[in-house]
Amino acid sequence: MLPQRTDVLVVGAGPTGLATALTLARRGVDVTVVDQQEQPPLTSRAAVVHAYTLEVLDRIDAAAPLVAQGVRAPRFSVRDRDRVLLAVPFHRLPTRFPYALLISQAVTEAVLTERLADLGVRVRRPCRLTGLTRTPDGIVAETDGGDVRARFVVGADGLHSAVRERSGIGFAGPAAVESFVLADVRVRSALPRDEAALFLARPGPLVWAPLPDxxxxxxxxxxxxxxxPDVAYLQTLLDERGPARRPDRVTEVLWGSRFRVHHRIADTFRSGPVLLAGDAGHVHSPAGGQGMNLGICDAVAAGTALADVLAGGPDGLLDAYAARQRPMAEDVLSFAAGLTRLATLPPAGRPVRDVLLRVLGALPPVRHRIALRLSGLSHREPGPVAPVARSNVAGLGAAG
Incomplete structure (x- = not known):
């Protein structure tokens, strides 16, 4: 049964909603989390947690259990079949997490859910939001499980966000939609098992990322x-886009699905007592693995701002959240779209692209800037890296 009152209602229990709730719960805020799905998904499309996101997660004591279960990738490569066009090293990044962590989104959600449970917060499901009504002291959220009075509502409910729609926030973007296939497979491959790769091919990009086990x-x-997608379909994709001299061989499909991606961004991330975070505020191509990462960064920023306001801080902190996170989202949308354009250049432009990438990849300062961008550390606010408890980071500094 839902509570009749709460300080913050978080709608959506994906990584963004869970990280928002965990940030609030650790600050002693009365938070309620609802999700319309009866059970959390066991499969998911995000598979990388970048260095800056790990720093953000470490603030809410969720980085260490993730690192313990993931594959640390100290580099990322951009390839055209057998040619490495650009190798991006992460081991020199100014962070305690000098790698990309390759791990299923389902595991990320499980870790965040467990941390929430340790604080006495559980996800209320299935529970669907049906309406929002503003009041002088907050908002009434109407759900199929009853009405909840809240000081604030966080919409972390994805592309088709009911919170965003019920709040009247616009969600602009081009009409074009990208179609993607994704699958977890077992393959016989000569590719490194500690490195994610982006293959640039005329038909479209292919991401190859090793996961645990x-x-x-x-x-x-x-x-x-x-x-x-079955073995034959995925084998055809690898044959036309992946390594040629020593081709991969798909031996088993563990799970596969499809999804469509819009490129859109909300007009604002705040409307009175309503905040947006994650895919409710921005959606884009999965190129570069930025989507879930940006959502988690939104989440901790939103949770921190809300906790500060509820503790007596100025309301302007919520405007500052929106003012900071929305430009970050615009930057990530532009970056992801650029990677997709690189992959789909017409044949006449590919030789120039390949030469340019190889020339740029030979310049250490350029490689470092690209690593900062991919890792999300380019979005870090100026200042020293905050210290963390020794128990959280023991053994986490090595790059795999």
Whole structure:
């Protein structure tokens, strides 16, 4: 049964909603989390947690259990079949987490859910938001489980956000939609098992990312994705986009699906007592693995601002949240779109692209700037890296 009152109602229990709630609960805020799905998904499309996101998660004591379960990738490569066009090293990044952590989103959600449970907060599901009504002291959220009075509501409910729609916040972007196939597979491959790769191919980009237990995540832009890609379909993708001299061989499909991506951003991330975070505020291509990472950064920033306001801080902190996170989202949308354009250049432009990438990749300062961008550390606010408890980071500094 839902409580009749709460300080903050978080709608959506994906990584963004869970991280928001955990940030609030650790500050002693009365937070309620609802999700319309009866059970959390066991499969998910995000597979990388970048260095800046790990720093953010460490603030809420959630980085260490993730690092313990993931694959640390100290570099990222951009390839055209067998040629490495650009190798981006992470081991020199100014962070305690000099790698990309390759791990299923389902594991990320499980860790955040467990941390919340330790603080006495559980996700109320299934529970669907049906309306929002503003009041002088906050907002009434109407759900199919009853009405909840809250000081604030956080919409972390994804692309088709009911919170965003019920709040009348615009969600602008081009009409074009990208189609992607994704799958977790077992493959016989000569590619490194501690490195994610982006293959640039005329038909579209292919992401190859090793996960724990010998699993490889494949994500590819395709004109029309099958609902359940099989071995033959995924083998064809690898044959036309992946390594040629020593081709991969798919031996098993553990899970596969499809999804469509819009490129959109909310007009604002705040409307009175309503804040947006994650895909409710921004959606874009998965190129570069930025979506979930930006959502988690939104979450901790929103949770921190709300906790500060509820503790007596100025209301302007919520405006500052929106003013900081929305430009970050615009930057990530532009970055992801640029990576997609690189992959889909017409044949006449590919030789120039390949030479340019190899020239740039030979320049250490350029490689470092690209690493900062991919890792999210380019969005870090100026200042020293905050210290953390020794128990959280023991053994986490090595790059795999």
């Amino acid at each position: 010998g699993v490889v995540r494949l994500v590819a832009a395709v004109p029309t994705a099958p609902a359940q």
